[in-house]
Each structure stands twice: as C-alpha cells, then as structure tokens.
Amino acid sequence: MKNQDKTGPDAMTSPWVRLAASAVHGTGLYATKAIAEGTRVIEYVGEKITKAESDRRDKARQERQEGGEDGCVYLFELNKRYDLDGDVEWNTARLSNHSCAPNCETEHVRGHIWISALRDILEGAELSYDYGFDWENWKDHLCRCGTPSCLGYIVKKDQWKKVKKAIKAEAKEAKRKAKAERETASKGQRKQKEKKPT
Numbered sequence: 001m002k003n004q005d006k007t008g009p010d011a012m013t014s015p016w017v018r019l020a021a022s023a024v025h026g027t028g029l030y031a032t033k034a035i036a037e038g039t040r041v042i043e044y045v046g047e048k049i050t051k052a053e054s055d056r057r058d059k060a061r062q063e064r065q066e067g068g069e070d071g072c073v074y075l076f077e078l079n080k081r082y083d084l085d086g087d088v089e090w091n092t093a094r095l096s097n098h099s100c101a102p103n104c105e106t107e108h109v110r111g112h113i114w115i116s117a118l119r120d121i122l123e124g125a126e127l128s129y130d131y132g133f134d135w136e137n138w139k140d141h142l143c144r145c146g147t148p149s150c151l152g153y154i155v156k157k158d159q160w161k162k163v164k165k166a167i168k169a170e171a172k173e174a175k176r177k178a179k180a181e182r183e184t185a186s187k188g189q190r191k192q193k194e195k196k197p198t
C-alpha cells in the first residue's frame with residue numbers, strides 16, 4: 001500500500017472525543033465521557049484562506065456538486081478578511097455529523113471555531129451540530145440523523161419553514177399532475193369507445 005502524503009499537521013484530538021462508525025453517516029464523533037453544556041469539545045481547524053480564495057473554492061465546490069459529486073461545505077467565516085477551510089485531513093471535527101436536533105453548535109471564539117456542547121451530553125452519545133446550510137439547494141443534502149423531528153434535509157433551522165412550504169407545494173403539484181393525467185387517460189378511453197363502430 002502506498003504511504004499517504006502527510007502535508008498537514010497531526011490530526012486534532014480532544015479528550016472529549018473518539019471516532020467511531022456512525023449510524024448517520026460515515027465516521028462520527030462520540031463523547032468519551034459525559035460533557036457539560038457549554039464545554040468547548042474540539043476545535044474546528046483548517047486552512048486560513050482569503051475571501052477571494054474562499055469564493056474560488058466555493059465556486060469549484062458548486063461545480064462539483066452540479067456534476068453530481070459530493071458538495072460538502074467546510075468553509076467558515078473567521079473575520080472580514082479570512083475564512084477557514086476545514087476540508088483538511090487534520091480537522092477531526094469535520095467528521096461530526098449534522099443533526100436536526102443537535103447536541104453541539106459551532107462557536108466563534110477570538111478567531112477560532114469550536115464545536116461546543118449545546119446541552120449536557122451523555123458518555124457515548126454521537127456529537128452533532130447544525131451544518132447551517134442555506135435552503136436554496138435543500139434537495140442536494142438528504143438528512144438521515146434519525147431524530148424524531150428530522151426534516152429529511154440538511155438545512156439550517158431558521159429556514160425550515162421555507163423548505164416545509166416547498167415540500168408541501170411540490171406534493172400538491174404532484175397530486176394535481178396525477179389527477180390531470182388520470183382525467184386525460186379516462187377521456188382518451190371514452191373517445192376510443194366512441195370511435196368504435198357499433
């Protein structure tokens with residue numbers, strides 16, 4: 001087997017976190033012990049890049065996504081000039097899954113991004129946060145978080161209303177189309193019957 005090129009620093013670790021296969025998606029982060037609300041669990045690290053570079057990477061990501069590839073978002077705003085690209089091997093926190101009822105959140109602390117506990121977390125629980133995706137391309141990111149309130153898509157909480165409305169509108173439109181098709185079909189049948197010589 002080929003040795004992997006190690007270009008970055010060692011993977012970020014935290015006494016609160018261990019990695020394990022996740023029922024939600026891929027590898028997830030799990031609490032090694034009980035975590036109190038407000039604890040900074042693990043730092044979300046990455047490459048510090050300029051806004052221009054960030055825009056360029058985001059555009060490339062969108063193009064990948066339009067081509068049917070994974071278009072995960074790992075870009076965080078650090079300040080007016082710099083963003084953080086967390087899509088690097090050493091950023092262990094990138095493995096944290098999204099949840100519709102997350103137990104963690106991302107917190108901006110003096111130029112650093114942390115994954116912090118939103119509430120008390122039990123030992124062994126999977127750590128999750130709201131990815132905060134915009135609702136615009138809501139269909140691109142299915143959610144399998146398995147929580148009772150799961151929206152079915154990875155979209156930031158304050159935009160759920162818009163997605164729910166869109167889902168309803170689509171269901172209504174599908175119903176209308178199906179009805180119209182049924183009507184056309186039965187009309188067609190009637191016409192055929194009329195045409196038949198008696």
Ligand SMILES: [Zn+2]
Pocket residue numbers: 099100101143144145146147149150151152153
């Ligand atoms: Zn969900």
